[in-house]
Amino acid sequence: MQVTVLYGPRDVRFEERPDPTIVEPTDALIRLPVSCVCGSDLWPYRGIAPIDGPTPMGHEYVGIVEEVGSEVRLIELGQFVVGSFFASDNTCEICRAGYHSSCIHRQPGAPTGAQAQYARIPLADGTLVATPGLPPEDMIPSLLAASDVLGTGWFGAVAAEAGPGKTVAVVGDGAVGLLAVLAAKQLGAERIIAMSRHGSRQRLAREFGATEIVTERGEEGAERIKELTDGLGAHSVVEAVGTQESMMQAIRSTRAGGHVGFVGVLHDVEIPGEEFFFSHVHLHGGPAPVRRFLPELVDLIWNRKIDPGKVFDLTLPLEEVAEGYRAMDERRAIKTLLRP
Numbered sequence: 641m642q643v644t645v646l647y648g649p650r651d652v653r654f655e656e657r658p659d660p661t662i663v664e665p666t667d668a669l670i671r672l673p674v675s676c677v678c679g680s681d682l683w684p685y686r687g688i689a690p691i692d693g694p695t696p697m698g699h700e701y702v703g704i705v706e707e708v709g710s711e712v713r714l715i716e717l718g719q720f721v722v723g724s725f726f727a728s729d730n731t732c733e734i735c736r737a738g739y740h741s742s743c744i745h746r747q748p749g750a751p752t753g754a755q756a757q758y759a760r761i762p763l764a765d766g767t768l769v770a771t772p773g774l775p776p777e778d779m780i781p782s783l784l785a786a787s788d789v790l791g792t793g794w795f796g797a798v799a800a801e802a803g804p805g806k807t808v809a810v811v812g813d814g815a816v817g818l819l820a821v822l823a824a825k826q827l828g829a830e831r832i833i834a835m836s837r838h839g840s841r842q843r844l845a846r847e848f849g850a851t852e853i854v855t856e857r858g859e860e861g862a863e864r865i866k867e868l869t870d871g872l873g874a875h876s877v878v879e880a881v882g883t884q885e886s887m888m889q890a891i892r893s894t895r896a897g898g899h900v901g902f903v904g905v906l907h908d909v910e911i912p913g914e915e916f917f918f919s920h921v922h923l924h925g926g927p928a929p930v931r932r933f934l935p936e937l938v939d940l941i942w943n944r945k946i947d948p949g950k951v952f953d954l955t956l957p958l959e960e961v962a963e964g965y966r967a968m969d970e971r972r973a974i975k976t977l978l979r980p
């Protein structure tokens with residue numbers, strides 16, 4: 641098959657590799673009808689997160705099951721399935737508590753890379769959720785979004801305790817931030833403030849349920865959130881970037897007793913202890929346990945209650961994946977969909 645491989649900063653190649661095979665009896669092989677590029681792929685792409693030699697890329701996937709190992713019991717050939725970026729057994733104590741992304745048997749969800757034609761999925765029974773049938777073509781991008789960006793934005797909103805009567809602010813207007821807006825709306829938030837300075841992203845945020853837009857960022861952004869909330873700050877703030885500035889913007893936008901849900905992968909962030917101590921802000925986040933939410937998210941998409949696939953604003957043939965990275969790196973695209 642052909643697969644996307646990152647060789648070093650800004651060096652994305654689409655090259656021939658052996659077809660994945662069943663390695664463990666709990667594996668499944670799936671054919672990928674579409675793939676995509678994640679905002680978190682940009683960290684190694686930009687050289688900020690170093691890689692250890694040529695690395696197959698892509699960790700978001702949906703697909704049709706082509707083969708299963710001898711110990712797979714629940715997942716069947718021909719099913720359409722959605723998984724997440726970590727494989728999990730869905731049975732250990734940590735999974736049962738809803739933290740699948742810290743499963744005691746955790747491993748990469750698509751170790752052969754999902755910006756490809758096929759993928760091997762470990763722990764298939766625990767990792768994969770089958771849809772009720774084969775989805776119509778136009779629904780597939782939304783199901784793919786559930787694999788990571790929707791599941792991650794959803795966890796951000798849940799971790800921030802978004803809900804009825806709450807004012808929710810979202811730091812970050814990438815796909816995860818925009819889908820955190822959608823999640824906050826679904827969770828019943830009263831006001832949703834999207835922090836964005838890009839016209840097309842502001843429009844999508846409003847479509848997903850944002851009631852207000854704040855264009856300031858950093859210190860000024862936090863001040864603006866306070867002004868909009870009687871000087872108190874938001875009840876719930878989702879952090880969906882992962883930088884020092886965005887994390888402090890999130891903490892400083894939150895009222896005493898409020899919650900920050902942080903889902904941007906943190907890079908070199910230091911939280912000043914004394915300020916945090918006196919803030920009375922709850923922090924909860926980390927790699928999203930997407931698997932916890934998948935059954936509910938698949939159901940919402942299947943019944944056309946939400947359309948998270950709108951975050952894909954660029955579609956390219958899979959072999960042009962390098963351009964997909966460039967477009968996201970230069971912020972010309974929110975998220976790139978790739979078709980084999």
Ligand SMILES: [Zn+2]
Nearest residue numbers: 729732735743
């Ligand atoms: Zn587990």
